[in-house]
Structures are given as structure tokens and as C-alpha cells.
Amino acid sequence: LTSVKPDRSWSSCLCVRTMGVTDPNNNNDEVGPSSIKLLGTTLVSAVPHSSPQDLNVMVSLKAPVLEEDKVSTRAPIDLVAVIDRSGSMSGERIRLVKETLLFVLSQLRPDDRLGLVSFASSPNMDMTLTELTPGGKAQATKIVNSMQASGGTNLSGGLFMGLDQVKDRQFSRNKNGVVSILLLTDGQATDGIKSIAGIKPVLDGYIKDIPDPLSIYTFGFGHGHDPTLLRGISDAANGMFYFIQNKDEIAPAFGDCLGGLLSVVAQNIVLTITSAKDDTPISEVRSGFNTTVVKPHHEYTMKIPDLYSEEGRDIVCVVGLPATPGPIELSEVLKCSLTYTNVITKSASTTTTVVHIARPSMTPEQEEEVKRQQNVEVLHQIHRLDVVQAMKEASEAGDKNDFVQSKAVLSKVAKSLETSPAASDAYVQKLIGEIGHAQEAMSSSHGYMQGGGQAQMYAQSAVHAKQRSNHSSSLYSNKAKRSIKEASASVSAPSRVRVPSAPSSSSSSSSSSSSSSSTLPSMYDTVDPAAVPPPAVHTGSRLMGIFKKNPTPAPSPSSAPPPGPPSSK
Numbered sequence: 001l002t003s004v005k006p007d008r009s010w011s012s013c014l015c016v017r018t019m020g021v022t023d024p025n026n027n028n029d030e031v032g033p034s035s036i037k038l039l040g041t042t043l044v045s046a047v048p049h050s051s052p053q054d055l056n057v058m059v060s061l062k063a064p065v066l067e068e069d070k071v072s073t074r075a076p077i078d079l080v081a082v083i084d085r086s087g088s089m090s091g092e093r094i095r096l097v098k099e100t101l102l103f104v105l106s107q108l109r110p111d112d113r114l115g116l117v118s119f120a121s122s123p124n125m126d127m128t129l130t131e132l133t134p135g136g137k138a139q140a141t142k143i144v145n146s147m148q149a150s151g152g153t154n155l156s157g158g159l160f161m162g163l164d165q166v167k168d169r170q171f172s173r174n175k176n177g178v179v180s181i182l183l184l185t186d187g188q189a190t191d192g193i194k195s196i197a198g199i200k201p202v203l204d205g206y207i208k209d210i211p212d213p214l215s216i217y218t219f220g221f222g223h224g225h226d227p228t229l230l231r232g233i234s235d236a237a238n239g240m241f242y243f244i245q246n247k248d249e250i251a252p253a254f255g256d257c258l259g260g261l262l263s264v265v266a267q268n269i270v271l272t273i274t275s276a277k278d279d280t281p282i283s284e285v286r287s288g289f290n291t292t293v294v295k296p297h298h299e300y301t302m303k304i305p306d307l308y309s310e311e312g313r314d315i316v317c318v319v320g321l322p323a324t325p326g327p328i329e330l331s332e333v334l335k336c337s338l339t340y341t342n343v344i345t346k347s348a349s350t351t352t353t354v355v356h357i358a359r360p361s362m363t364p365e366q367e368e369e370v371k372r373q374q375n376v377e378v379l380h381q382i383h384r385l386d387v388v389q390a391m392k393e394a395s396e397a398g399d400k401n402d403f404v405q406s407k408a409v410l411s412k413v414a415k416s417l418e419t420s421p422a423a424s425d426a427y428v429q430k431l432i433g434e435i436g437h438a439q440e441a442m443s444s445s446h447g448y449m450q451g452g453g454q455a456q457m458y459a460q461s462a463v464h465a466k467q468r469s470n471h472s473s474s475l476y477s478n479k480a481k482r483s484i485k486e487a488s489a490s491v492s493a494p495s496r497v498r499v500p501s502a503p504s505s506s507s508s509s510s511s512s513s514s515s516s517s518s519t520l521p522s523m524y525d526t527v528d529p530a531a532v533p534p535p536a537v538h539t540g541s542r543l544m545g546i547f548k549k550n551p552t553p554a555p556s557p558s559s560a561p562p563p564g565p566p567s568s569k
Contacts, residue, residue, distance in 0.1 A: 034344040036266055036307065037062040038336060040355030043378040048367055049324040049359035054283065057355055058378045059273060059315045059336050063265050064344070066309035066480070075343045077178040077261055078129055078169060079108070080115040082162040083147070084185035087120070088224065090149035092247055093186060099491045100251045101144045104258055107484060108132050113176060115165045116143055119158030120151030121191050129165055131174070155185055156193035156202075159216075159233065163206040166214060177343060178264045178306070179214055180239070182257060184250075186221035189229065196232035203236050213267045213306055215239040217257050220455055221250065227455035228399075231462070238305035241462055242470050243455040255488030256470060259481035263309040266349075269340040273317060274299045276332035276354065284318040286385045288465035305466075307340075310478035313467055314381040321357070328359040379422045384464050386413055387431050391438060391461040398448050398457070406442040410435055430475060434460055 043056035066074060081104070083097060101116075108114065110133050116126040126143045130136045162181045169175040193199050207214060216237035218230035221244045231241040242253045272294075275282050281297035289302040304313055319333050334355040342349045362370070390413035397405040414435045422428050438460065441453030448454050463470055469477040 034064050038338045038351045038353045040353050041378055042357050043375050046358040046360055046370055047321055048362040049327050052323050053321050055319045055321050057317045057319055057334055058381050061313040063307045063311045066263050073344050075178045075264055076111040076176040078113045078176045080162045080165050080181045082117045082158045082183040085118045085120050085147050085149045086153040087150050088187045094149045096247050096250050098144050100254050103491050105137055105140055114140055117158050117162045119154050122154055123157035123161040125161055152190040153187050154191035155189040156199050167210055179212055180261050181216045184219040185225055187224045188226050196229045219244055219253055223452045227458050231458045240470055241459050243459040251488040251491035252485050255485040256481050259484035260308045263480035264306045265309050265343050266307040267341045269304040272301045272337045274335045276335055279322045281320045282317055283320055287315040308478055316381050327361050330356040331359050333357050374421055376422055380427050388465045395457045398442055401445055403442050410439050
């Protein structure tokens with residue numbers, strides 16, 4: 001969470017939370033259906049001209065919906081999977097990871113490219129970025145099936161080798177516009193650089209040398225990994241940290257992440273927020289993004305990571321309004337401009353908006369009435385940012401074993417949500433529920449440090465700060481994520497030994513069968529294969545025929561040679 005306060009001369013906000021109005025001068029009618037909408041909304045519909053007040057203003061980005069008849073234009077992707085194959089990944093874990101990778105293969109088009117890196121005590125470059133033609137998919141399938149678990153955990157070596165693949169893209173004529181690294185591990189780093197303090201300077205150097213927008217998504221499996229390290233890596237590279245509590249969440253987590261990457265609609269997004277006049281200073285800018293102060297109290301810019309179809313991003317500003325000599329029908333408050341690369345139209349785009357507020361003469365009764373009428377959407381975003389800040393402070397206290405402070409911070413924000421005028425709204429109820437889960441995670445030092453509480457807090461805080469779903473939260477999900485995540489359920493059935501091959505192109509339009517809804521046993525249970533319902537077979541049509549463009553089926557694992565030791569390069 002970024003909260004920029006140039007100084008403390010202005011109060012953070014007044015509780016003047018009333019019926020906001022969307023700016024009448026938004027120019028979004030001039031942009032096409034594939035463009036981002038830039039909106040400004042005030043929390044109050046009017047502020048009396050006779051008194052100075054602080055005003056909450058929400059600046060919103062709304063991504064277009066990638067309709068089914070338009071998805072053939074989605075940007076092809078370059079994806080590098082960096083997979084932990086250390087000894088702790090043996091057995092059911094490595095099997096499910098391999099099946100998940102084959103599932104990912106089945107969702108990618110021939111113009112997508114995949115690179116594979118695996119790591120144990122040392123990293124291995126299993127496959128450089130390769131176009132997923134039938135031959136490319138056959139090569140990837142063979143490599144995935146040959147992965148075996150043994151040895152230690154050189155996470156930094158695997159990460160840096162994956163970054164080398166991304167860095168080398170600049171010399172390729174067929175590199176794709178969307179590039180991402182997916183890193184999965186289940187344990188603490190035992191070899192190489194072991195801390196985020198050591199890894200981050202090297203990672204920052206790679207990011208500086210890579211000209212294209214890069215995202216790194218990290219997946220922590222079980223309770224033995226280092227969530228501080230994984231969150232630090234994903235935060236540094238505009239990604240998300242996924243906490244995978246048990247084996248049945250591996251495929252849905254990858255499916256959720258892949259669905260987002262296959263629905264990128266905008267990149268290189270830069271938002272500029274400027275006070276409209278010298279006498280309307282900006283006292284605070286609250287967002288989940290790095291914010292640059294161009295001119296204190298007057299101009300701020302923020303770089304926003306890639307935007308997926310249907311997603312929104314909301315920034316809350318606090319603007320100081322002066323008293324005026326007389327009423328003003330509409331007074332300018334903020335000026336906003338947005339520049340970005342439209343991935344759908346493959347063009348640079350710009351949009352602007354100006355936010356206004358009415359400054360009428362008002363009786364005390366009228367002012368109170370306005371205060372009772374609140375813009376729910378703006379209020380939701382204020383609460384969201386409050387929750388992010390509380391989770392951040394609670395995690396920092398928990399990391400220091402100060403659980404008394406952690407619980408006090410969470411209790412305070414919970415009370416604020418429960419007494420909010422919007423407390424009964426579904427969105428606020430979900431926030432209240434997640435604060436309850438956070439309080440449970442902070443119940444003891446053991447539960448927080450060894451029981452997954454720390455990882456849970458990090459993951460949920462990132463979800464709300466970045467307004468992006470992960471597999472455990474659907475608050476900010478889109479159609480792409482939901483569909484591929486649903487289809488990935490076919491990977492998790494315990495009795496499976498391989499992922500069925502995708503159908504031939506002649507049958508790709510048929511619908512797939514639904515997966516079993518039975519409760520799956522934990523990875524430590526003894527499983528009787530005869531008692532497990534048969535798994536669903538994903539055909540690729542229902543699970544995003546909308547994302548496919550002449551899809552090439554992944555070869556069946558049964559056609560690949562028996563698993564052997566990975567090649568060493």
C-alpha cells in the first residue's frame with residue numbers, strides 16, 4: 001500500500017462520506033470499447049462553499065471486457081516456468097506439478113512460447129523459450145515427464161536462470177508482448193542466495209536491463225517455504241504471491257494466474273493526478289502502487305502494472321477545499337490523465353478526465369442530509385485501503401512476535417467495518433470475514449510462523465492492495481481466471497497418473513465433462529484408487545475456447561518416454 005503525505009499540515013480526511021458524483025466531463029465516450037475508462041468520483045455530492053473541508057476523491061481505471069468474438073486478438077505470451085524439484089517435492093507433489101504444467105501446455109496457442117527451468121541443489125535450463133507448435137509441445141511434454149525430485153533448494157539459481165531467458169528475449173525477432181515468470185517452491189532455500197535482502201539487488205538489476213514489462217508470480221507450497229522471500233520477489237516484479245496450502249490447490253493456483261496472463265489488455269500504464277488549482281492541494285494519495293511526487297501537494301504519478309480484462313484499479317485522494325466567497329455550480333478539484341499501450345489494438349492510448357464538486361449554499365440540515373447519503377463504491381475503496389494498511393501493520397508486528405499489537409490493529413479495523421454505513425454490503429462483509437481469518441492467523445506464534453498464518457496474511461494483503469484475485473479469493477476475478485481455474489480442477493484427482501491429451505482440432509468445439517465435486521483427501525492420506533471418482537477430462541473448449549486460436553493439443557504423457565533424470569546443461 002502506498003500512502004503519500006507530503007507533510008502533516010492537512011488532516012487525513014474528514015468523515016464527510018456522502019453521495020459522490022461521477023465527473024460530467026469524463027472524455028471516455030470518445031474512446032472505443034477496447035479502451036480503458038478513466039473516471040473520477042467524489043465521496044460527497046456537494047460541499048458548502050462557506051467552509052473549508054477535506055474531500056475524498058476516487059480515481060478509477062476500468063479495463064474493457066475481452067468478449068469471446070475478440071479474444072483471438074489477445075496478446076500471445078512468453079512464459080517461463082521455474083520449478084522446484086528438490087527432494088521435498090518427491091511423490092505426489094512433483095506428480096501434480098508435472099500434470100499442472102501439462103495442463104498449462106494445453107491452454108497455450110502455437111504463437112505462445114514456453115521456457116522451462118528446474119532447480120534442486122543447482123538450476124537446470126530444461127528448455128529455452130520455444131514456440132508451442134506441435135513439435136514444441138512434444139518437446140515440453142517430454143521434459144516435464146522426465147522431471148525427478150531430489151537434492152537441495154537453489155531457488156535463487158533457478159530464478160536467475162529464468163530471468164536470463166527473459167533477458168535474452170531482446171535478441172529474438174519473435175518475442176511476445178506479454179512476458180511472465182512462474183516460480184514454485186515448497187521449502188526454504190538451502191543453496192545459493194537465501195534471503196530477499198540478497199536476491200532483490202540482483203533482481204532489480206535484471207528488471208532494469210529488461211526493456212519489456214515483466215511480472216513474476218511466486219507460488220509457496222505448504223508451510224515450509226519462506227513467504228517473506230516469495231512475496232519480496234513478486235512485489236519487486238509486479239506479480240502476485242500465491243499461498244498453496246495443500247496439493248489440491250496447485251492446479252487452481254496456476255489456472256488462476258494463467259487466466260489473467262491470457263487476458264492482458266493494457267501495459268505501460270502511467271496515471272498522473274494533478275490538483276486543479278493552487279488552492280485545492282492534495283494532502284494524501286492512497287493506492288497499492290509506487291507513487292512519485294512530482295510536485296508536493298500538486299502532482300503525482302504512478303506506474304500501474306499490466307491490466308487484465310474486466311479489472312479495475314482505484315486510487316483514493318484527499319483534496320483540501322477552501323471556503324469561497326459565493327456558491328459555485330461545479331468547481332474543479334482534480335485533473336487526471338492516463339497513458340498506456342492498448343494490447344488489443346496494439347497502439348498507444350491516452351485519456352483524461354476532470355473531477356468536479358458542487359459548492360452550493362447549504363443549511364446545516366442540508367449538509368447533514370448530504371453526509372448521510374454516501375457513495376458506496378468510494379466508501380468500499382476507503383475500507384479496502386484501511387484493511388490493507390491494517391494487514392500490513394499486523395504482519396509487521398507478527399513478524400516481531402508482537403501478537404498483542406497485531407490483534408489490536410485488526411480489532412480496530414474490524415470495528416470500523418462493522419460500524420460502517422456500508423457494513424451490510426456484500427463487499428464489506430467479505431472484508432470483515434477476511435479480517436476474522438487474519439485474527440485467527442495471529443492467534444499464536446506457532447500458527448503464524450509455522451502454521452501458514454504469515455503466508456496467508458501476505459497473500460491476502462496483496463490481493464486487496466493490487467485489486468487482483470488469487471486462487472483463494474475471487475473478489476477481483478475475471479471470466480478468464482474463473483474459466484481456466486474451473487477447468488484446472490481435472491488435474492487434482494488423486495487417482496490420476498497423467499493428464500489426458502487435448503482433443504484433435506476436429507473435436508475442439510465439443511464441451512467438456514464436469515469435474516467431480518467429491519471432497520479430495522489430504523496428501524498424507526492413504527488413497528484407495530477404486531474409491532475415487534473418475535476424473536474429468538478437459539477438452540479445451542469450455543475452458544476457454546475463447547482463449548484459443550487454432551489450438552495445438554499437448555501430446556499425451558503416455559506417448560513420452562519413461563521418466564528419467566533431467567538433463568544437465
